[in-house]
Amino acid sequence: MGISVQSRALRAFMLACALAWCGPSAELGAATLLSPGAAALIRKSVEPFGLATTILSEGGLRDKWLGVQRRLDDEMVQLALCDGDRDGCVSTAALQFLAVIDTAKAREGRARLGEVNRAINLAVKSMSDLAIYGQIDLWTSPLATLAKGAGDCEDYAIAKYVALRLAGVPADDLRIVIMHDTIGGEDHAVAAARLEGRWLTLDNRRMAMVEDSDVRNYRPGFVIDQNNVMQYVDAPPIAAAATDFAAPVASN
Template identity: 60%
Template sequence: METAARSRAWRAILFVCGLILLGSAAELRAGTLLSPGAGVLVRKSAEPFGVFAFAISSGSLQQKWFALKDRLDDDMVQLALCDGDRDHCASPAALRLLAIVDQARARDGRARLGETNRAINLAIRASNDGTEDVWSSPLATFQRGAGDCEDYAIAKLAALRLAGVAAEDLRIVVVRDTRAGEAHAIAAARLDGHWLMLDNRRMAMVEDDDARGYQPLFVLYQSAVMKYVDEPVRLSGLGSQRLSLVAANAR
């Protein structure tokens, strides 16, 4: 009995040490553990582009996103009220956005995402903020009828939430367009375990793996701003048996 208890204790200690090396249990649950070869562990993130991202607590992007969140929350309340009583809705911008939401609700799965991407791409005229780089709320964008890449992405996020897509399946991803040599923002939606890119530069959606020429920089998720690492974490000296043990205990 004592020997079995000691064995369990040592297994627990080894497991905790493994978590210290590999990351928290939450991180492990969020990612996919792959074993491409003996003694090598590659973690593939559950975030778009399969690259791990870590929360940041400062910086201009974090400030922009948190400032926008208050306005976005206010817009979602107004949109919900207008959605429940269209006849008394005092916001033409809200009614225009809700018309797109209605079209999306009539579809399922990929068709719902594609309809939202197409309709918002057509509803907003591309316009550059210049050096100010203002992040507008969905109603402000629809009232103006114009916006730049992040305004498209924010509006798509709001429309998809109203259409019934879960918040945990939606992101805004800031990338570097390596062909154009500039930053760009796109909405991302997870469907059946795959991330689809809803880009204002194209009507057709593509999966993150097929989004050529985009280097992921940041991912925005509800109340978090996360910065992508340059490449998946690799740790040597961990065999397939250890990999299976850690993966099983992290479930």
């Protein structure tokens, strides 16, 4: 019995190490030392929409993402423990998220991306942060979102981003993009995944995944990867009603 408990504990620890996906803070700090010009040059051809970006070293959007990463550290441990002993796991949200990841792992390519997009869209009810938490803009980690069963657009995007990462999609092929709806006049967040050199957007507003080149009536404003929060520096208006981003706040 004692050997079995120790074995499960060791497996859980190893899984926690394997599930760790956030880069060290030192890496984030080093990346912010790049000048805007250098950052734009490096990232011009690799980000969704093919636009140049500059790394943000401060600001509310960066603070929100760093906050999510800190909460994810705790959730990775919880997921590892539940994965090592699913019968003994008391977190319904963790078991639900692990089920999404397991199903996605069994698929490949576009089917893997589509499975995560569909599963998260069905598992989470679209509601504003104000209605759920009494706050205007709160970014939540996947288990917190699934525990509530509700969230707004960035909560969907974060859950999809993490699920795909744990399902085996490389970090370099995953992003969260915040765009401005040039018709509705609000900001909107989606996950983005690169497949065979093309970026697909995973949107809580639709089940079908849309390639970035086919997105209409949105102006990309910010893009987030594992280590950095970046701002698009030459995003052209997609429609006549386009406006500049007044603040990095995403709505449903």
